[in-house]
């Protein structure tokens with residue numbers, strides 16, 4: 001019988017990830033009997049959560065992804081409560097599945113996906129729920145190479161293209177990012193727009209969110225970072241990481 005937990009711990013215990021792995025393991029107690037309290041909440045800081053994602057992407061790149069917690073035992077552990085370590089605002093693109101890119105299992109990532117990784121009202125409400133109700137310490141806004149939604153926004157700006165149905169309205173929030181990238185004279189307008197689209201969202205979340213999020217940022221209990229996934233080499237490049245405000249701040 002495959003023991004995913006032991007396998008995960010063995011892999012993570014090598015080197016600098018030992019402390020992190022202990023923290024991750026600590027949030028996976030045995031499933032409570034019916035009618036009892038939920039498992040203890042995790043105690044990861046924002047920085048530890050970010051380190052876990054970076055470590056998972058390194059393992060994905062090395063082709064040595066540890067079997068994530070996706071088995072029946074894990075399913076039962078989290079059946080009554082979820083304690084994800086990060087919110088991912090990511091693109092719907094089929095080549096960009098966050099659990100795979102970060103080597104994570106059931107109950108670890110709270111994922112908001114739409115074409116172009118924008119944050120509309122529904123996405124914002126989902127994000128607020130994850131942070132305030134589930135105490136998620138980290139939000140990652142992740143764009144990716146050759147994003148079709150961003151390419152559509154570039155086409156609108158460059159060629160006045162119109163799209164059928166709701167596609168045009170869907171990419172409208174990306175257009176300011178394209179205009180900003182173009183104003184900076186980007187040689188690769190599409191890729192610069194991908195990054196600008198992420199950066200603008202990160203900046204908006206950090207500065208113009210409701211107090212329920214801003215208070216946590218100020219208190220060092222929430223960190224919001226940007227990232228870009230490279231389709232060719234599999235690297236998630238984190239940028240706009242901001243201040244490591246979560247260091248030592250446990251929930």
Ligand SMILES: [Zn+2]
Nearest residue numbers: 091093147148
């Ligand atoms: Zn995309």
